[in-house]
Amino acid sequence: MERLRGECYLRGLMLDGRRKSIQPMAERLRDGDMQALQQFVNQSPWEWTPVRQRIAQRLCEAVQPEVWVVDDVSFPKCGTASVGVARQYCGALGKRADCQVAVSVHAATDTASCPLEWELFLPREWADDDRRRQRAGVPEEVGHVSKTGLALGLLGRLAGQGPAVPVIVADAGYGRSVSFRLALEERGWSYVMAVDSKEIARPAAAKPWQPEYGGLGPPTLPRYREAAKPLTAFVDSDTRFDSVTWRQGSKGTMTSRFAVLEVRPSGKEATRTAQEAAGGRSRWNGVLPLRTLLIEQPAEAAEPTGYWVTNLPVTTPVADLVRWAKMRWRIEHDYRELKHGLGLDHFEGRTWRGWHHHVTLVTAAQAFLTLRRLDPKAPMPA
Template sequence: MLDTLAGWSMRPPVVVAHTAYGTNAHLRGGLAERGIDYIYILAIRADVTAHPFDAQPTAPDRKGPVGCWPQPRYRHPAPSVAALATGLGQEAFTSLTWRQGSRGELRSRFAAVRVRPAGNAVERPIRAAASAEQGWWGGILPDCWLLVEWPEEAEAPTDYWLSNLPADPPIAGLIRLVKVRWRLEHDYRELKHGLGLDHFEGRSWPGWHHHVTLVTAAHAFLTEQRLAPKAPGPHSPSTRSSTPSKTS
């Protein structure tokens, strides 16, 4: 999908995805291969492994006077991101607000730390590419951001993300991006319940395509209206119908 967009000279400013995508090391590697044009912030599971940023691989002593030098490798197995996050301690987490909700500020505690994602699915293509280009790999895994959420009422961290954003982004900016998923879920709910995305009852592909196109155009129009400088504020009377519309 991203390659198709690139063929149309369109690139998303940031790729945001939930754990089913973010935990997939092949997807992360594919985005990295495409360069800095694809900035990503991807949710991951707690059992994804990563080395601390300052961990360095070392090469074992060569046995005997002949033969190749052993491949450098990390001396200790990579811990899970859950273990890394817990090891930071609660004092490393900062309480921040990412938006104003209908019932007040939405706040939680976050920490960001540089890590080196690990695992065979991560290491294999990196080793192969380095060996093909240089004939040897130094064993150092690429680093990226690990963003962790640890709500005050929770006994342990609850959510994790990996991001290849530059080395010094403000943590508040990272949080706003990871929480943009709320916007996606809200838009889908509006498409479905407010604009009739799920009302199509036909069986033909042209009919479905026509229906989805009209619903998408309607949603784009409503979004433009909300973004207009003179758009009604949050306390203005709602112009939205209480009965979901149905497109033909």
């Protein structure tokens, strides 16, 4: 019976209709039973994790992703009873508002993409409110975890299912976190992360020096003679920019100018993580690790318009770095289809279970459509 209800819900998501919440979908479907669909999504105990695992397996096999894209998406909400709703920055509205926020990981190439995993961000005010948690059915083991922490959990879950982890891509909301980048490196994963232009770094040739010990207090630690500078300072008249075309867009080829440099990301977080990696402050030799910096400056621009940091070697072909960095555009395609075509943000339930059931079914619907677009004549095994 659950399978039949699931098929009914999926048809409701994919058929024409402006609103994809349960009541209007039930009214449009011949076999639509609003009460049964409500129970299937909000109360039924079926596990969503195995369903997502199967979707991820099928999509990774079919899409052969070049990248996994980490992102988050917001759902504006009226009232504060729905699980995870709090006043926070809402990307859908471009301002602070009452909303839910979810972290997602997507498989992507230039021609296809689909979400693989989701997690709902639980604000601290929810984590500490037992009454709200109980009403929304939040599991006891679920607490407040940062968005980067949720992303690491999702990536680890996907990696544990067997597929090879491709290059991981994210916007500056994740890329600015040095600890997040280091966590990816510790797991042996490659990344290309957008970063803020104000992030500070030192030149590749910079070397720390050891001040003489004055005889009092703890020994002095190695340090750099010159202060770190923002990424904007690494671009001057001698910086070499090469023209790179990364894909064919709707209005022609996508082309811009890019430069590749080596830098040593700096700052308190970079220093602290480097010390931890060395086994402690006293064991650190003061050398900040080298990372590759990708810079975009279109010919018509007076200054750079984008910066990305990657742990891939500086010898990596610039065309590959650019293609991976720019592949995040596929996520906008995903969200447009998920929201406007499949009702991702139309769910009206309030519970943890209901939200996860809904996004899993929406993901299944988009996975089906993605497979159809890749091979319209291919049979669809269960």
